[in-house]
Amino acid sequence: xxxxxxxxxxxxxxxxxxxxxxxxxxxxxxxxxxxxxxxxxxxxxxxxxxxxxxxxxxxxxxxxxxxxxxxxxxxxxxxxxxxxxxxxxxxxxxxxxxxxxxxxxxxxxxxxxxxxxxxxxxxxxxxxxxxxxxxxxxxxxxxxxxxxxxxxxxxxxxxxxxxxxxxxxxxxxxxxxxxxxxxxxxxxxxxxxxxxxxxxxxxxxxxxxx
Numbered sequence: 731x732x733x734x735x736x737x738x739x740x741x742x743x744x745x746x747x748x749x750x751x752x753x754x755x756x757x758x759x760x761x762x763x764x765x766x767x768x769x770x771x772x773x774x775x776x777x778x779x780x781x782x783x784x785x786x787x788x789x790x791x792x793x794x795x796x797x798x799x800x801x802x803x804x805x806x807x808x809x810x811x812x813x814x815x816x817x818x819x820x821x822x823x824x825x826x827x828x829x830x831x832x833x834x835x836x837x838x839x840x841x842x843x844x845x846x847x848x849x850x851x852x853x854x855x856x857x858x859x860x861x862x863x864x865x866x867x868x869x870x871x872x873x874x875x876x877x878x879x880x881x882x883x884x885x886x887x888x889x890x891x892x893x894x895x896x897x898x899x900x901x902x903x904x905x906x907x908x909x910x911x912x913x914x915x916x917x918x919x920x921x922x923x924x925x926x927x928x929x930x931x932x933x934x935x936x937x938x939x940x
Contacts, residue, residue, distance in 0.1 A: 733789040733833075737764035738782055740799045744768050751795040754824050758793045771802040774810060788818030791833060796825040797849075808850050815846050894920055894930065 737759035739751035748766055755764050765778040774780070786792065792814065794800055800821075801807050814821050820842050823829045829845050902920055905911045917927045 733791060734787070735759045735763060735791050735793065736782055736786060737793045738779060738799070739764060739766040739795065740771060740776070740779070741766075741768055742770050751799060754795050755793055758822070758824075771798065771800070773803065774801055774806055783813075786814070786817070786819045791820040791822060793822045793824060795823075797823050811846060811850050815843070815850070821846065894922075899930075899934070 735758060737752075737755035739748050739755060741748050741751075746768075748768075752761075752764060752766070765782040767776040767778045769776045782792070797807060800810060811821060820833050821829065826849075829842070829849075831841055831845075833842055898920070902911075902916045906913055906916055913927075914924070917924055920927065922930070
């Protein structure tokens with residue numbers, strides 16, 4: 731069976747324009763064989779990408795404009811490249827000219843295999859370094875919080891506290907005591923959730939007791 735050429739394009743939102751990617755892909759792939767998603771690249775659970783992945787066969791070639799159009803997750807990119815390599819599918823990255831070799835014989839296929847291996851190693855290394863950096867930052871942040879009760883930026887650790895002007899709080903709670911409104915109506919007036927309201931109530935009672 732003759733090899734087939736495919737294309738893949740992606741933007742994160744509908745406000746972004748796919749046309750620049752499609753224009754480049756059409757130089758190598760027929761329009762009807764280009765798949766595109768308007769979704770974040772944080773993972774690979776995208777309908778059109780998964781559809782493409784299910785259609786490609788050994789010997790096929792996929793063109794993408796740049797590696798970040800495949801995805802943002804470095805470890806995920808490495809895994810996807812390994813998947814295609816394992817299944818004998820060549821991935822061409824237009825912005826990475828070395829991968830744009832035309833695969834017509836075993837020699838050029840071996841060159842592409844070497845390039846794919848290089849990309850897999852690079853993205854595996856970058857992903858590992860990112861994981862190390864995240865772990866280091868998390869450890870530093872936790873240590874700072876343990877010492878000071880604040881993050882490195884000086885803000886309290888965790889979500890910012892919901893602050894409501896004292897007069898507004900008193901007025902709303904006066905209405906509750908006078909039975910002019912129900913507690914759940916107070917949440918709407920204060921613009922908070924049930925859990926936040928009771929958390930604020932406990933905090934204010936604690937502050938008053940000090």
